[in-house]
Amino acid sequence: MAGRQAVKAYLDLVSQPCRAVLIFLKDNKIPxxxxxxxxxxxxxxTPEFIKLNPMQKLPVLEDNGFVLTESDAILKYLATAYNVPDHWYPKPPEKRARVDEYTAWHHENTHMHISSVFLHEFLLPRMGLPNPEMLEKALSDLDGTLDKLENMFLKRQAFLCSDDISLADLLAVCELMQPLCGGRDILKNRPKLLSWRSRVQSSLSDSFDEAHDIVYRMRI
Known part of the structure; x- marks a missing residue:
C-alpha cells in the first residue's frame, strides 16, 4: 500500500508458527x-522484547506502530489488511467460517500434540532427560489428530477447508514438518496426508523450503 512501511516480523524459524508467518509474507510479497x-x-x-510482547512468545508482528501477537491473529490480519488472494482467508461467511473452525481447533490439537512430540523426541533427550513413555503417549495422541485431519478436514476436498489452500493449511503444514528435526516423518504411512502436503508445498513454491531450511539442517 502506498505510503506504508514494511511490516516487521519478530521470528525464530525453529518455531512452527513463525515459519507460517514468514511463508505467508514471502508468498504474498508483502514488504x-x-x-x-x-x-x-x-x-x-530481554527487557526490550518483553516491552514489545509481555507474553514473551513468538511470532510478533509490528505494522506502523500496531503490534500483534499470536500467529493465528497475525495471519488473519495480514490477509485482511493486505491485498492477498481471497483463498487464504475467504470473505464469504461460510468459507471463512471453515478456516476459523480449523484454526480454533488447531492450537489444542495439531499444535499441542506436535509440540509434545518435538519436546520428548528432540529437546529433552538433548538435555539428558529422555522419557520414552511420554514420547509414546505423545505419538499416540498425535495419531488421533492425524486421523481427524484425514477423516474430517480432508474427507471430501483437496485442502483442509476447501479445494484451495488457506491459512489453515499453512498453519498445519508447518506443524507437521516439525518432527523432521528428530528424523521422524510422521506422515510416511499416511498417503492421504502425504498427498496433501505435496499439494501445499507446490502451492507455496520456494518460500516453503526457504522457511524450512533450518528444519532440514537440524534433521538427524
Whole structure:
C-alpha cells in the first residue's frame, strides 16, 4: 500500500508458527523485514522484547506502530489488511467460517500434540532427560489428530477447508514438518496426508523450503 512501511516480523524459524508467518509474507510479497529472536538464547526474555510482547512468545508482528501477537491473529490480519488472494482467508461467511473452525481447533490439537512430540523426541533427550513413555503417549495422541485431519478436514476436498489452500493449511503444514528435526516423518504411512502436503508445498513454491531450511539442517 502506498505510503506504508514494511511490516516487521519478530521470528525464530525453529518455531512452527513463525515459519507460517514468514511463508505467508514471502508468498504474498508483502514488504517486510525480519528481526531474528533466538529463543534458545533467551532473547525473548530481554527487557526490550518483553516491552514489545509481555507474553514473551513468538511470532510478533509490528505494522506502523500496531503490534500483534499470536500467529493465528497475525495471519488473519495480514490477509485482511493486505491485498492477498481471497483463498487464504475467504470473505464469504461460510468459507471463512471453515478456516476459523480449523484454526480454533488447531492450537489444542495439531499444535499441542506436535509440540509434545518435538519436546520428548528432540529437546529433552538433548538435555539428558529422555522419557520414552511420554514420547509414546505423545505419538499416540498425535495419531488421533492425524486421523481427524484425514477423516474430517480432508474427507471430501483437496485442502483442509476447501479445494484451495488457506491459512489453515499453512498453519498445519508447518506443524507437521516439525518432527523432521528428530528424523521422524510422521506422515510416511499416511498417503492421504502425504498427498496433501505435496499439494501445499507446490502451492507455496520456494518460500516453503526457504522457511524450512533450518528444519532440514537440524534433521538427524
Amino acid at each position: 517486510h523485514t525480519v528481526e531474528s529472536i533466538a529463543i534458545q538464547k533467551g532473547q525473548h526474555k
